[in-house]
Amino acid sequence: MDYSEEEDGETETMKCVSCKEEYGSRDAGTCRECYEEASETEEELKREIDDLKSKVSFLRFFRGLHLSPPPFSDVVLVASDDQSVSSPVPVQAHRAVLASRSPVFRAMLENKMEESLSGTIKIGDVSYDALRAFVNYLYTAEASLDENMACNLLILAEKYQVKHLKTYCEKFLMSKLNWENSVPTYAFAHQHSAKNLLDASLSLIIDNIAKFKKREDYMELVEKDPRTVVEIYEAYLSKQVNTAASKDSVTKS
Amino acid sequence: MDYSEEEDGETETMKCVSCKEEYGSRDAGTCRECYEEASETEEELKREIDDLKSKVSFLRFFRGLHLSPPPFSDVVLVASDDQSVSSPVPVQAHRAVLASRSPVFRAMLENKMEESLSGTIKIGDVSYDALRAFVNYLYTAEASLDENMACNLLILAEKYQVKHLKTYCEKFLMSKLNWENSVPTYAFAHQHSAKNLLDASLSLIIDNIAKFKKREDYMELVEKDPRTVVEIYEAYLSKQVNTAASKDSVTKS
Numbered sequence: 182m183d184y185s186e187e188e189d190g191e192t193e194t195m196k197c198v199s200c201k202e203e204y205g206s207r208d209a210g211t212c213r214e215c216y217e218e219a220s221e222t223e224e225e226l227k228r229e230i231d232d233l234k235s236k237v238s239f240l241r242f243f244r245g246l247h248l249s250p251p252p253f254s255d256v257v258l259v260a261s262d263d264q265s266v267s268s269p270v271p272v273q274a275h276r277a278v279l280a281s282r283s284p285v286f287r288a289m290l291e292n293k294m295e296e297s298l299s300g301t302i303k304i305g306d307v308s309y310d311a312l313r314a315f316v317n318y319l320y321t322a323e324a325s326l327d328e329n330m331a332c333n334l335l336i337l338a339e340k341y342q343v344k345h346l347k348t349y350c351e352k353f354l355m356s357k358l359n360w361e362n363s364v365p366t367y368a369f370a371h372q373h374s375a376k377n378l379l380d381a382s383l384s385l386i387i388d389n390i391a392k393f394k395k396r397e398d399y400m401e402l403v404e405k406d407p408r409t410v411v412e413i414y415e416a417y418l419s420k421q422v423n424t425a426a427s428k429d430s431v432t433k434s
Numbered sequence: 435m436d437y438s439e440e441e442d443g444e445t446e447t448m449k450c451v452s453c454k455e456e457y458g459s460r461d462a463g464t465c466r467e468c469y470e471e472a473s474e475t476e477e478e479l480k481r482e483i484d485d486l487k488s489k490v491s492f493l494r495f496f497r498g499l500h501l502s503p504p505p506f507s508d509v510v511l512v513a514s515d516d517q518s519v520s521s522p523v524p525v526q527a528h529r530a531v532l533a534s535r536s537p538v539f540r541a542m543l544e545n546k547m548e549e550s551l552s553g554t555i556k557i558g559d560v561s562y563d564a565l566r567a568f569v570n571y572l573y574t575a576e577a578s579l580d581e582n583m584a585c586n587l588l589i590l591a592e593k594y595q596v597k598h599l600k601t602y603c604e605k606f607l608m609s610k611l612n613w614e615n616s617v618p619t620y621a622f623a624h625q626h627s628a629k630n631l632l633d634a635s636l637s638l639i640i641d642n643i644a645k646f647k648k649r650e651d652y653m654e655l656v657e658k659d660p661r662t663v664v665e666i667y668e669a670y671l672s673k674q675v676n677t678a679a680s681k682d683s684v685t686k687s
Contacts, residue, residue: 195448195462199472202465209448210469212457219452219472226479233486236575239598240493243534252544253508253530277506277528281496291505322489345492 242278242320251275256290260312261303270309271301272316282319283341307337318346326353328362332369339373351378358382360389364398368409387417495531495573504528509543513565514556523562524554525569535572536594560590571599579606581615585622592626604631611635613642617651621662640670 194203198216211219243251250273257271279302280287289296296302304312311333318324322345324334335350337343351370355378358366363385370379386393393399393413403410447456451469464472496504503526510524532555533540542549549555557565564586571577575598577587584603591600608631611619616638623632639646646652646666656663 195459195465197465197468198462199464199468204465206448208466209451210464210466211452212448212450212455213461213463215450215452216463216469219476223472223476223479226476226483230479230482230486233483233490235598235601236490237486237493239535239575240490240495242493242530251530252533252540253528255506255508275506275528275530277495277504277530280505282492287505322492345488348488 237322241322242275256296256300256302258302258304258312258316260307260309261305272309272313274316274319278319283343285341304337307333311337315346318349319343324349326350328354328357331357335373335375339375347375348377351375354378355381358385360385360392363389364393364396364402367413368402368406371409371412383413383416386413387420390417490575494575495528509549509553509555511555511557511565511569513560513562514558525562525566527569527572531572536596538594557590560586564590568599571602572596577602579603581607581610584610588626588628592628600628601630604628607631608634611638613638613645616642617646617649617655620666621655621659624662624665636666636669639666640673643670 194205195209196203197210198213204210210216254273254275256274256276256279258274259271260269276290276297280290286302289302291297304315307315311330314324314330315334315337318334324330324346326334331350331353335347335354338347338350354366354370354375358378358381363382366378367382367386369375370382396402399410447458448462449456450463451466457463463469507526507528509527509529509532511527512524513522529543529550533543539555542555544550560568564583567577567583568587568590571587577583577599579587584606588600588603588607591597591603607619607623607628611631611634616635619631620635620639622628623635649655652663
């Protein structure tokens with residue numbers, strides 16, 4: 182056996198099977214057995230991902246609305262408030278798909294309401310592009326988002342109770358959250374009951390409360406939406422009290 | 435620093451961060467950095483799996499046919515050759531779903547054929563249970579399989595060109611492959627062009643060719659389906675020739 186390294190006063194090093202670098206005991210990760218187990222787990226997870234991706238692709242309806250018009254369409258949706266065009270383009274769809282994805286559409290279409298009888302569903306306060314992206318999501322669980330589209334789709338998801346899309350938009354908007362947009366995002370989340378987005382934006386504001394009053398949009402917010410400002414201060418105070426109480430209990434214990 | 439272990443002539447051991455056991459250089463796995471990276475990768479893969487599962491669940495149509503009859507159904511499927519009942523129970527469905535999942539249904543329903551006009555699709559050589567499981571798979575990408583059901587669904591998947599279901603059944607049948615069922619499985623795979631299942635069952639038979647002639651079902655197979663027997667022998671010989679050729683080239687080189 183070769184003890185040369187130890188004789189030099191160096192501790193023995195091991196060779197990492199992954200990066201092939203040598204490492205000492207301070208940088209020890211796993212033994213070979215655990216490494217092999219972890220590799221197997223990773224392979225299994227990747228196989229599961231492939232299976233699920235193939236399921237998603239199978240379950241996508243006509244791979245979206247790229248086929249225009251889709252076969253056997255029996256209902257159209259119209260962006261009724263789209264001011265940009267005189268005669269808005271209808272988005273063709275299937276009653277069964279709309280009803281399967283949204284309890285609101287289902288009630289509308291099953292209950293012999295105007296929409297069910299005429300075969301036309303008017304959607305207010307929405308552009309043609311947002312409506313088309315909304316309907317496409319119901320067929321594919323996919324949307325290409327920017328911040329504006331995510332807000333539009335979140336509003337539609339809220340209105341038609343499409344939880345999966347609402348969560349998807351919330352996650353996207355949370356990934357775009359920063360100090361600049363924190364206050365409008367908070368107000369938006371509040372208005373559309375987007376709980377996760379609300380919590381994330383409120384946290385960001387409270388953590389920077391000293392800067393809050395100095396924001397350019399502060400006076401405008403106080404003017405237009407004083408309740409939101411009050412709520413932010415209340416949340417800040419409530420957090421302060423909680424922090425003080427927990428510090429207090431640590432000191433006493 | 436403590437060199438006691440080294441002074442004893444023992445090599446230094448490291449502690450695995452995963453199983454907490456000590457290990458020596460022979461059993462070295464990864465360094466800490468690679469371990470941490472791998473853990474992050476695992477977390478990411480798990481998050482991706484959760485996302486995909488939620489997509490699959492969203493895209494499932496009415497979560498299958500548990501709602502009976504499903505709303506807005508506009509076509510029925512009937513197991514026309516089901517001898518077990520005098521008036522077979524129809525399976526209600528949607529033209530749009532059938533057409534989206536199967537090019538055969540799509541052609542049938544779009545082209546004003548008898549099925550499209552009557553709204554009734556007759557499916558031959560199938561039980562009600564298999565037909566229902568088939569239609570349910572088109573809505574959910576899920577089926578509860580045993581070997582019999584997997585064979586029935588593979589036949590339907592082949593006939594109506596539902597590739598995803600065919601692969602699903604093939605995988606299941608491959609997981610159940612053994613010496614006992616290898617010959618009937620090979621014949622079945624052959625009949626229904628199930629390539630992966632065919633290769634797997636043929637390999638198993640060829641690897642045990644000495645036992646092949648002694649099988650109980652051998653004489654029956656020769657009687658009923660001599661071509662299959664010939665093909666098996668041909669495949670065996672072709673493999674032998676290949677093996678010999680590659681051994682030969684190794685010897686010469």
